[in-house]
Amino acid sequence: MTSSDKPGNDADAPAEHTGVxxxxxxxxxADPQYRAAVVDLLGALAYGELAAFERLAEDAKLAPTLADKAELAKMASAEFHHFERLRDRLAEIGEEPTAAMEPFVAAFAGFHKQTAPSDWLEGLVKAYVGDSIASDFYREVAARLDSDTRELVLAVLDDTGHAGFAVEKVRAAIDADPRVGGRLALWARRLMGEALSQSQRVVADRDALSTMLVGGVADGFDLAEVGRMFSRITEAHTKRMAALGLAA
Amino acid sequence: MTSSDKPGNDADAPAEHTGVxxxxxxxxxADPQYRAAVVDLLGALAYGELAAFERLAEDAKLAPTLADKAELAKMASAEFHHFERLRDRLAEIGEEPTAAMEPFVAAFAGFHKQTAPSDWLEGLVKAYVGDSIASDFYREVAARLDSDTRELVLAVLDDTGHAGFAVEKVRAAIDADPRVGGRLALWARRLMGEALSQSQRVVADRDALSTMLVGGVADGFDLAEVGRMFSRITEAHTKRMAALGLAA
Known part of the structure; x- marks a missing residue:
């Protein structure tokens, strides 16, 4: 593949676009299974953003200062706007957004229930981890999507990264009291474990979505590839945590 | 005054702009007392929007459906964007936004603590009442401000009214069970009573702001005018509640 036929709008995606x-x-x-998979994906992402909005807004209450509260509120608001774009896209393709989101309510509710932060620092780590995992997942999945859906997913992805401020705060807290690092490292592991466990539940329940996640309907189903995707995301998470001073 | 010298951007404000x-x-x-009053006003409005964001996001958890949750999240997000504009304006005029907001934290915290909705309908009525009172107050105060601050306040005002959806839901609930109306009427009275009580606390504490609210520094202080402003806002509230089927 030469540079001239490389798509211009998603430099991070694999160079070749084949199949879907x-x-x-x-x-x-036109392929009903692909259509069902995208509806599932948009429904899951939309509800994930709405749930993230709700939790970040809740966590904003733990903020020690007004400026910190405003930062978390800003992230929450950004998640809400992602939700709006995804919901509007569902409506645009003739799907009822609520119906598309319903199948994923339990998984996100389960995740947030198991990972309610007990203090401000846990909330910050969760915001950062959540933002980063979402970003990794969007990037992974983008390459498996038709050009129009990919454009939407990459646009939402472009607008993540609001959690950067969390890094600085967490680093400062660990510098001030290194024992905090041990506690937050355990917390980050728990977040990732719970995210994986809920994701596996979704993969098991939603055939069309899972099939697409592993390389597109056209390219056949390969469960091992789901495992590899989860591994890549986990590995990136581990590296980020180490960079943050949270060795696992 | 002829129509030709009437300001074009705030048709609802009194026709003549005098003094400040x-x-x-x-x-x-250049008048330090006027400056202090505007810093207070922007600080109070900014923190009010941030607190409203937080409470609406919290109330979204009570929503019976995903669509209702999304509506409340949308309002919350709109409040956050108002907060951003007001905070940015404080920074623009060389004030530390957090310092400007601090004096008003207690009043808003007191209001929200006393008026935590116990169910979805109470949350909707609170959202509607809060949105409407804010809108009335912005309109009242706009006429007392210099042209630049007025433009900002009117721009934020233009973007309120997200609570319209609440009206339909509350009406339907009262139609379905008229006893709901009695309970919500009491609730609306309590909301207004608590809002007035916290406002009076602010008026008593913040001299420069209070002086401006009653007609601008240049035009002299008149406590009775504060009372009249509160009366106008209360009266508008009572009319709205009656229209909603919530006779006081």
Missing amino acids: AARDWATAS | AARDWATAS
Whole structure:
């Protein structure tokens, strides 16, 4: 592949677009299984953003200062706008957004229930971890999507990274009291473990979505590839935590 | 005054702009008392929006459906963007936003603590009442401000009214069970009573702000005018509640 036929709008995606990734939505969605997978994906992402909004807004209450509260509120508001874009896209393709989101309510509720931060620092680590995992997942999945859906997912991805401020705060807290690092490292592991456990539940329940996640309907199903995707995301998480001073 | 010298951007404000209202920020802020009053006002409005964001996001958890949750999250997000504009304006005029907001934290915390909704309908009525009172107050105060600050306040005002959806839901609930109306009417009275009580606390504490609210520094202080402003806002509230089927 030469640089001239490389897509310009997603430099991070694999260089070649084959199968579904080479088509637009109108063409790709003629396959009912692909269509079902994208509806699932948009529903899951939309509800994930709405749930993230709710939790970040809740965590903002733990903020020690008004400026910190405003930062968390800003992240929450950004998640809400992602939700709006994903919901509007569902409506645009003729799907009822609520119906598309419903299948994923239990998984996100389970995740947030198991990972309610007990203090401000746990909330910050969760915000950072959540933002980063979401970003990794969006990037992974983008390459498996038709060009129109990919454009939306990459646009939402472009607008993540609001949690950067959390890094500085967490580093400062660990510098001030190194024991904090041990506690937060355990917390970060628990977040990732719970995220994986809920994701596996979704993968088991939603056939069309899972099939797409492992390389697109056209390319066949490979469960091992789901495992590899989870491994890549976990590995990136571990590296980020180490950079933050939270060795696992 | 002829129509030709009527300001074009605030048709709802009184027709004549005298005193401070005829000046821009650069001129008006040379008066240290006026400057202090505007810093107080922007600080109070900014923190009010941030607190509203937090409470609406919290109330979104009570929503019976995902669509209702999204509506409340949308309002919360709109309040956050108002907060951003007001905070940015404080920074622009060289004030530390947090310091400007601090004096008003207790009043808003007191209000929200006394008026935590116990169910979804109480949350909706509170959202609607809060949005409407804020809108009335912005409109009242706009006429007393220099042209630059007025423009900001009117721009934020223009973007309120997200609570309209609440009206329909509350009406439907009262139609379905008229006893709900009695309970919500009491609730609306309590909301207004608590809002007035916290406002009076602020008026008593913040001299410069209170002086401005009653007609601008240049026009002299008149405590009775504060009372009349509160009366107008209360009266508008009572009319709205009656229209909603909540006779007091």
